[in-house]
Amino acid sequence: MSFEQVFKHITKFMQTQPCGNFRLMIGTDSQVHNKQTVFITGIVIQNEGKGVWACIRKLVIPRRMIHLHERISYELTLSEEIVSLFTNDRKNQLIDIVLPFIYQGASFTIEGHIDIGAGNRNKTREFVKEMITRMEAFGVKAKIKPNAFVASCYANRYTK
Template identity: 40%
Template sequence: MRFYNSMQKNMSFADVVASIKYFIKANPDCHYRIAVGTDSQVKGGFTCFATGIHVHRIGQGAWCCVTKVVENKRYKNISEKISRETLMTYELVYKLNEELMEALYDFSANYKNFDCKLEAHIDIGIKGETRTLIREMVSYFEGIGIDAKIKPDSFVASSYANRYSKKFKVG
């Protein structure tokens, strides 16, 4: 899995973790929100999944990146597609939580104002056909103690990742 943003290309997961730590270390006496979300687009017989990571220094900017996976499968069933998006988000949130836990604890112990919340952004909401999936998808994250946000609060999935999921070539 390779990540990129407007300034950095071909980042490994280790590079992403190092960039997040560097971003926080630049101003550790702040409040942070790290959010992960996935969106997908179907084109022909392919589905492109884009997963975004957004690190927001509340009131003072953000650092973000995205990774894309194109599957040779056309997801026709909305439940299956949303489940796949949610699983991709879950896997990345879980890995980030594991890799960042010690560093975030150290920042918390050393900086009085430091606060960091990890969130999962799911591309579902109370309007439309995805509303029936809310309880099931949110429960994935409750089990590991991660806040799950749905539309209109799930901007990493519904806006950031959405922008990148639309940009892919078939074949």
């Protein structure tokens, strides 16, 4: 699908119940295989408690990316690329869907899910501040494990 088609699916999903609580979540995960590294970016629109629509974008790099910082940074770059396609005009189109229903509890947020964790046992903990800062520079709420399920669960499922 083109991004335009993805955007149309998202708007259509939101228009079915415009008084919902919507979370647009973007996250990327990767898996190193024998001769390549597979990156999957998940784009998920959730109406909390009432359903979800999701799709993925797959990218294969024909080499083993074994350095963790390089791979995490590239995952974030791919997520940032998708986030940047949600221009102010497109964000405003999505906000306009829920705006008439704000006083009835409707909401809309955008989150960037980053496949890193801050726990002592997590190898990616040293990159947390850097990656959160990058994502927030796009005006998006950054989420890390265990709250980054689009990257750590949804996208991860398709990297195998």
